[in-house]
Amino acid sequence: MDTRTHLLDQAEGFARQRGFDGFSFADLAEGAGIRKPSVHYHFPAKGDLSLALIDRYRSVFLDKLHGIADIETTGGARLLRFLNLYREASEGGRSLCLCVALSVTQSALPKDSTATLAAFHRDVVAWLEAAFRLGKSDGSIRQITDPKAEAQAAMAQVEGAQIMARAAQDIARFEAGIATLVGRTT
Known part of the structure; x- marks a missing residue:
């Protein structure tokens, strides 16, 4: 592994567990x-460093979302796989996904990094909106009225659940935080 990649890997681990500061x-x-x-x-x-981290993470995460969309045929299955990405990133309540960690300390980031972070969130919410739209049409996610609003709320819910799990260092907090989303899937 080259030095730059090693530094990025270390920085991501530190940021996810300690925060960017x-x-x-x-x-x-x-x-x-x-x-x-x-x-x-x-x-x-x-x-x-923050911009390089966000760029890399955004690319990897969006590739994972595209992979989910390629494999899963229902909106509910896509949502469950999405939730699992955040569950895994939580490392049992010991860590946050990088963009959650950076969002918490966003005031310490330069404008180009915060703009890229905002673009990451827009991309993920757009993907979620498509999953909710599909879930509404195929019946695999119950009680959807507005897919765009559902996507924005789900993003806030999953990121908040991850923060709560990290604060308590208990993955059960994450599971409790996303339980309503999971319960709506068929």
Whole structure:
């Protein structure tokens, strides 16, 4: 693995477990066995690191969503698989998905990073809207009135559930937070 990828992997792990403000370039240098100026070679400032993290995460996450849409034929199955992505990212209540972690500390990010983070959320909500629209038409998600509103609410619900699980370090909080979504699928 190249140094830049190693640094991104470490930074993502730190951000997901400690928050973006919870680590420094010195932490990254130590973990990679390099000097701090070498970290700056790859990422001149922490803002550059945040943008690289969000770009990479967005690409990987959207690929996963496209993969779900390619495999699952019902809206309900797509929603359940979506929820599982957040469940897995929660690591039993010990972590947050990267974009949840960055959203919490968004004021520390430069404008280009917050714009990319907002684009990530728009993309995911659009995917969820399509899943709810499909779930309404195929009957696999009950009680849908407005797929767009449902998608926005589901995103808030799943991200909030992940934060609650992390705060308690208990995955049961996540499961309780998403139970109404799960219960609506057939």
